[in-house]
Amino acid sequence: MQIFTCPFCGPREETEFHFGAEAGKARPEPAPEISDAAWADYLYMNEAPRGRAREIWVHLTCGEFFVMERDTVTREVLTVAALPGREA
């Protein structure tokens, strides 16, 4: 049972969280100017890094999305932070 820390609520069990996406993706817009490949790259393609990862997670109980850095092998949580521009 892993423990993640919601920047808004504090440490909670992993079952309260849901993985969103790898961090750093920007939605390509407007749609008519975006190629099929660029859209697929945004929507589907990942790094799936072995080791340090920067990801968007959501704390299901409070509904807040946040950024978590963690190690995908050791499962150590390195940092958590509210989305850029937001305050916890």
Add this chain to the structure above:
Amino acid sequence: MSGWRLPSGGAIDRARPLGFTFDGRQFEGFAGDTLASALLASGTRILGRSFKYHRPRGLWGMGGEEPNAIIDVTDAGVTTPNLRATLVPLRAGLEARSVNASPTAERDCWAVLDLLHRFLPAGFYYKTFMAPDWMRWEPSIRRMAGLGRLDPGNRPPADAVPMNARADLLVIGAGPAGLAAARAAARNGRAVWLVEEAPAIGGALRWRGGAIEGADWEAFAADTAQTVEAAGGRVMTDTTLWGAFDHGLYAAWERRAGRGDRHWRIRAGEVVLAAGALERPLWFANNDLPGVMSAEAGLHYLSLYGVAAGRRVLVACANDAPYAVAGALAEAGAQVTLADARADTPEAPEGVRLLRGARISRARGTREVGAADVDGAHLDVDTILCSGGWTPTVHLFCQAGGKLDLDARRDALVPRPGTAPMQVAGAANGAFGLQAALDEGHRAGGGTGPAPRAAAAADWAVMPMRPDPASGGRQWIDLQNDVTFKDVKLAAQEGFRSVEHLKRYTTLGMATDQGRTANFAGLAALAAVTGRSVEETGTTTYRPPFAPVPFPVIAGPRRGELFNPPRRLPLEPAHRDLGARWRDYGGWLRPATYGEGDEAALAQAEALEARQAAGLYDASSLGKIEVIGPGAAALVDFCNYVRMSTLEPGRARYGFMLSESGVVHDDGVVLRLAEDRFLVSASSSHTASVRLMLEEARQDRFDPRQVFVHDVTAHWTTLTVTGPGARELILGAGIAEEVAALRFMRVAETAWRGVPLRAARVSFTGDLSYELSVPARHGGMLMQALDGARAAVGACWIGLEALMILRAEKGFVLVGKDTDGVTMPQDLGWTGPREKRTDEYLGRRALFTPEARRADRRQLVGLEAEGEALPVGAHAVPLEGQRRSLGFVTSSHMSPVLGRPIALALVEAGNDRLGQEVGIFHLGETRRARIVPACSYDPEGTRRDG
């Protein structure tokens, strides 16, 4: 027949004899016995048969490491398979049966297999049984395999309680090292949890005895327990710490006789592992014969149960530990010979014949030990107690990520400091001997000053022992799975040189004892035959569980109603009173029909009555998500396929929520309650995901201070009145004229009997409908009022089954039923926004991929057929040419109002096929149906306004 009970001694109550049976024979033991000690005392030697060769097998050990004495136990009418006799407390009337033997362990008809052993080496089954077909051979092999027998009538209750706990220090194992660690930490004021697998604390002190700090060890143990508890800690016996998991979680199984077990999830600031060490067997020909036992177990049974393992005993070893065993047995009256492979040994214990530099090469006997060959000499013995060295119990250290090093002096793999977040003390750390354990435990517990002093010699000396490659006989390495040294050699010869391959090819270490006594020998043997070091050879991965854990302990209370508990309507009792029959719809328990009788007929009658007069249904499970604030319109626009910002307050519009892949995720009506306030409806089972999609967009691309998303589903009770009599009915219930006069797709927030009422003229049936919502606590009042007005218009309550008919008649989709994982809004006929919207919305780009532009996409259509309703799940197929699926029926009903079957289907290029006939294929049979528009009832919408 060699074990015997001493006239005195041990922690048993000789005044309380307990009768029990084993393989149908009657025996007697005493209160305080285990099944193993009682059987040992009875002289019964053959307690089971080996897995592969059906060799007779007797008691080896004293705890969970027991490979042989696996027993099915019936106690108080309840049978439990595969228990270790060493861990079963004896009770009066207990019935025990050997496993893997037919009819009994004593006389097993499969013993003949042992004669064929040379043709059944490791992995033989990979090389044969291929012709004509494995399945010809498999049934008989299956019947022979397996250990115990499941009792189909025994359904253990879900009574294991999950518990969460925190501790400053978790000490695993309450032997001398664990006791010293716990006491030192508790004396420093720390809350210590001291967890012990055995029924009592003390570890090996319990049978070895000893003096600590000038007094009997029991005083030290009692003082420790008291100190721990005084400091806010806890001492738990009968508790197996079975797993180390991520982020410092430890799982423990606490056994509580007569009450539900408990499953502890413990998080500790620090952990000390003091789990001791297990004695290894020795490897000589026929080392599996009944009568060959762990030396330490011999002392265990002698001290705790007053049972001597034999009368003429050979103790074979190459380390100091068994000297105490030999001495104690001699003192008890056994004739004891001690064969120590070392030339340089301690003094012989009193009354023991010591052979220095002597090795046992063979046990003799057919069914049990009758003699032993030691350095070529024949020794007349009935029991062989072995000690091939000690294997530190490092499982939890390794589960937590720890690495091991070979300590050559102790011939053991010991924890490499700093590789796992725990300290290891005592025998688990390779510190064999009482004083060494106390020293390490004291330090690990943070003790300052001198460690407790024991009146005992220093560390035990150990000489490495290995299987003898030159031996002509069979030397067992894994007793339960029948893996011999030759099997290891063969595996290596065939290239299975990784320990993991060895394990998988030979099944070494995969038995119910989890290789406790086998793994080190296996890897040492593999190292020897492949010319590598033990460290190079490595170990297999240590994973939970440390010991087998009953499934109910892990599963916990989640069973029956508590398994994925369905959500329930606040008005469930009232519907129950109306005769509702319940069903799980997408995780919600909702009325399927009302009243007694055939469900299909009831649904037909309810649907017809709703069309003819009016129907009432509970729509409270429908998701209601408020989107509030100056940014609300922009957020709802982005999240919906249909633009909602153009709605005027007080109006409603139907729309879709798409995933970014363009697929219809949900549908529903959006109400604009005010300029800055929307109410987004969601399907009952999609509410949580819709809320998250709104939240994600809100936080990711909008100013989250300008808009809020709030799931208010549970705040409201929603009852819907539908049908030509709906207006009359609500007026009869005292609902205001202004509500009754609402126009289609209008919403009003008003009051009724002093409580807030929200009314919406939206329709899921095509008929005049009012969706009435009041705060959930007032739902009963609304239901009563509507029910009271029901008779006057001839209306009835309708369940979901009838509602499904009504909406299907109109061609209204149920997302997830009439759509699948590729359905896009244009497939449902909703092409407008895709073609016209120029702003961004969820899923927009994906609506224009090459696949999304195809003309032959599956589209929603209706089907018209004769006779009975079409089966849902049937496929549309061409009437001519090659048979292939054109799509499938998603909803199908007999329409009571039309008097014929109606159906919805997703059909390839369905819109182009309107009017065409197709085959409807179901389980080998094909009917005909005509493709028609999805809406089959009142296509002009004349009934919308009553």
Add this chain to the structure above:
Amino acid sequence: MHDYSAFALLRRGLTGHRGWRPAWRKARPKPAYDAVIVGGGGHGLATAYYLARRHGMRRIAVLEKGWLGGGNTGRNTTAVRSNYFYPESVALYDLALRLYEGLSRELNYNVMLSQRGMLIAAHTPAQMEICARIANAMRLNSVDGELMSGEAAVRRIPLLNQEAGARYRCLGGIWQGRAGVARHDAVAWGYARAASDLGVDIVEGCTVTDLLTEGGRVTGVETDMGTIRAERVGLAAAGATPALAAKAGVRLPIHTYALQAFVSEPVKPCLDTVLLYLGTGTYLSQSDKGELVIGGGLDRVPTHGQRGNLPAQETVLSGLLEMFPPFGQLRLLRQWAGVVDVVPDSSPVIGPAGPEGLYLNCGWGTGGFKAIPAGGWLLAHLMATGTHHEISRPFDLGRFAEGRLIDEAAGAGIAH
């Protein structure tokens, strides 16, 4: 190589089994090959075997960083089946099943294919409708699929919980008689032995650290045993594939998750079929040794660590007991996890990676074992001919840009 038989066992048994040779040669890598396959699991080994056997290629190497078959091939719950909805999926998985049906004899290695049948069990009328949809699709795709009634299901699986208080009473489901289980290790070892006999170099303990590229073309691999040049490189490394493909600038639609499996202590036969229960998400079978082999959903946190956590264990095992209350007599004996490469539509990616000379076989998620023969067959076809086999074409990486997903989970309500 045709020397495994009962007769050979008898003959060699008389001489202490000294005559058996290693199942596969322990090769050291040569400087260059026609084809290099990264990943010595079932898919990689099968690819090498079919390249040699069907396409006559001779200079082939399989590079495995650990021990052969130690990834998901040796960590799954051994079910084989082709009870799928979309024709593309059925074609793929039934190719695998058909190859499995002849595999023991083809490889002269008993992979213990036991076609004991599989039930996908439903507990609501809505699920039964989905089951009908799939069973009909299977039949239309010429695969054996039946809609089984609740009574028939209980006759076949008498221990199923049919009590009034059961949360999910079985209403029946989809039955596929040809589905079953096979011995997972034997599949890897059998392919390895057969490939090795055909001259394939199988290199264990060899980690690929980089892909060699020249002018946009992949020309080999860099390993901790040195540089190996290759005309064609195939990636069959499951969760390790994204990092490898990234070396050639290829991005993949893969997330990696831990999937756990559980084994009970062995008991005498009490479950004769493979069962997947839609209500609980738990699936199981009983091995020939008598152990229940149990699986369920993914652990919820993406990871590359081969470890499972308690929440998934609680979910899977409570599901097991809800379906089979008598199994509460049993104990968890072993538990482990594999890292599975999960694709958004839960269908594999097979095809050219993009850069010339690089080919993919990945994204099998939780369902790779059952597809091993087909995965190998199709990747071999690709690597030998440079073009898709018609069965692999729909599974090309390009389907994501085209929007042509093959989503069994969403399409049929049942995941792979």
